[in-house]
Amino acid sequence: MINNKRVYPDKPTKVYFFGTCLVDLLYPEAGVDGMRLIAREGVKVIYPQNQTCCGQPAWNSGYREQARAVARQQMSCFPNNHPIIVPSGSCAGMMRYHYPELFKGEREETTVQAFAQRIFELTEFLVHVLKINRQDLGKPIKVALHTSCSARREMGVAEEHERLLAQLENVEIAQHMRKEECCGFGGTFAIKHPEISAAMVEEKSDALLQENPERVISGDCGCLMNITGHLKQRESRLRGQHIASFLWERTNATDS
């Protein structure tokens, strides 16, 4: 699962943005802010309107044929050879590592392998390709960072998340207990094994709350939906935010 450090291309003139279905429906501002962060660096961002979902839910539930049909549809949205930026470690991991598995032995096998090489998780793209470093314009704030398991272990971009937050002068990162541990989301896991999932999100939230942060930042909306959904249930005032929105808020002159 460990990502061997990849070689990054030079800054391109155009990129595609794959927003993900969770962002589309629940956190669209994270998608918009992700695109703004890229566009601000002088790169044209294209958001194909025919995109839907990467297919991960079916893939992880063992419904490969259904996942393949949906994956095919996504790949048809990105015909030109531009990088494809995904604001989620989990969906990026699906497209980068699991598409080639999903199409193994299919006639598109080689095309899919080439497609997978064009997938970048947002934070790795910001750090390694765009090399962004903007001034923090916000007031001092203490935040906790929850890096999703796929961002950490599959895409290997936990350090990139930390590096982006560390660039922000007035932001203090609270280090919470067992920060490498899963929040208990796991897609259909949360539905199939709700009690185990509940125990996991409860403990994750305890660990976060213990550090008394003002916000929880994550690069994955699945984790955010899980953790903040539970925090609201507990009537905690701690709110969550996607890392793209947080970065935009802190560095954009008119927004802060």
Add this chain to the structure above:
Amino acid sequence: MQQTVDFQNRSHNALGDPQIRKNFRSAMDGLIQKRRQAFPEREALEQLRWKGEKIKANALSKLPALLAQLEENCVKNGIQVHWAETVEEANHIVLDIMNRHDAKQLIKGKSMVSEEMDLNHFLEQHGIECLESDLGEFIIQLINEKPSHIIAPAIHMNRLQVAKLFNEKFPEIPYTDDVDTMTRNARDILRRKFYEAPVGLSGVNFAVAETGTLCLVENEGNGRMCATVPQVHIAVTGIEKVVEKLSDIPTLLRLLTRSATGQPITTYFNMINAPRQSGEKDGPKEVHLVLLDNGRSRIFQDAELISTLRCIRCGACMNNCPVYARIGGHAYGTTIPGPIGSILEPQKSGLDELGDLPTASTLCGACAEVCPVRIPIPKLLNRLRFEKNRTDETGSVKGAGSGREWKEATLWKLWQILHATPPLYRIGVKIITRLRGLMPTQLGPWTSVRKAPRIAKKSLHELAQEEGFDHE
């Protein structure tokens, strides 16, 4: 499926038991910490894991030949080799050896294969007393429980629970909850048994084909006692434990002990080559090796799933698993619990019986990250989820296709149509965003501990258009 209900019930009970939660959490935290300290350099660890993977993958690639070579060399050394296709056969082999010696007592070192065989139960039905001599196994045998962890079988109990148990079972010994004193007391009881038992049994960690050597890793010295004090020693193991060369052992041993308990090496490391030779003063007069298949050769046939058989039984995957750490080993209801158990056991018993264990994971990847032989556990969990639901008849996995339910399959089909038809998807999203006020606040199990997520006013599709991030 009944087993789903059983798993849910057992995990429900475990989650509701604060003592279990605390015992596992603190024990697992400790083991995680120790492993981490044992591998201070990331790069060196990765190199070592690569090497471990290569050694085990190589051995599996020539498994039939290596097993034949192992048998040949064992026999040359004077070790009697027995083959068992099923646990019934393996149990009868052990029973026959016991009967031949008219033996009524068996002293056992720790062996997960003997757990797989349910050997104690079987022998007891035939009037033979089995005594576990590993401290953890000794403890759980007193209360007739199964191991909750493969290297620390009584990890679900803490010091005070063990002290109370010893006090109940051995009222003649004064109460103590001091670990060293309790250990000494257990040793005294066991020491007497070692002299009485005519047959000793142990597992095998690695069996070396080129030399016919059986390697046994342990900390308490009981394994060595089992293999040397009684007149007869029986080693039971799975066929996947064979490795090609003696020079493979240092790498595997280094990985095993560090991954398991964080030790650079265990207190005892035994290499058994032969029974007592003429002129030698000790050692068993007979050594038997029982090689068990029990579904392993079926796993061996699948190019992807074969990596399941690389496992060296260190337990690091369970120590690092956020699910195992909360529900403990007993909830799984299998001989081997945790992530490795969730891929191994359903393949052995069939997906019709244990097909839901592969769903008991968030696929967080912590297991694969620590596995000393780099078994891609999440990938294999995913594969088994697929095998369970597949419709064609080509699946080589036992019970393939048995879990497909038309309701679930229909939902996924609808999901597919919605997400592979962009105009339909966009209309659907538009309707949901416009009707977001009507969304239910209760969403089944999701909202048992969470508030329902709030649908956005406008989707990213719409916002992207408004902001000018257009289609090409």
